[in-house]
Amino acid sequence: MKNAMLRAALVSMMAIVPAVSFAQSAGTHNGPVTRAQVLQELVDLESVGYYPASANDATYPEDVQSAMRRLAEKRANEARLAQEQVAQSAYGTPPAPNAEAGAPVVSGSEPPPAYRDH
Numbered sequence: 001m002k003n004a005m006l007r008a009a010l011v012s013m014m015a016i017v018p019a020v021s022f023a024q025s026a027g028t029h030n031g032p033v034t035r036a037q038v039l040q041e042l043v044d045l046e047s048v049g050y051y052p053a054s055a056n057d058a059t060y061p062e063d064v065q066s067a068m069r070r071l072a073e074k075r076a077n078e079a080r081l082a083q084e085q086v087a088q089s090a091y092g093t094p095p096a097p098n099a100e101a102g103a104p105v106v107s108g109s110e111p112p113p114a115y116r117d118h
Contacts, residue, residue: 044071 042052050067 047071048074 045064045067046052048067048070050064
């Protein structure tokens with residue numbers, strides 16, 4: 001019993017240490033991560049389907065890594081949509097859909113002199 005508890009504690013510690021070190025290095029700055037930043041990251045992960053209360057020691061790393069990939073995809077899609085909105089809201093009026101140049105064609109008239117003998 002004691003051996004099983006010790007083994008479970010060691011396994012969970014081995015899973016937590018890489019996650020904590022990754023969380024500290026994943027920020028956009030080199031300073032310490034604040035509690036608010038950690039809570040926001042957890043809320044963001046939950047928004048893509050990660051549920052920490054159902055975490056299983058055997059699947060924890062894969063679950064959280066999968067959620068982090070989904071979150072990165074979500075953020076990339078949001079950034080792409082924001083860029084498209086900026087591109088669509090450019091200044092000026094849209095160009096006319098059918099801009100034509102030259103003289104109007106009159107039906108039933110003779111072809112121009114350059115094409116008469118061809």
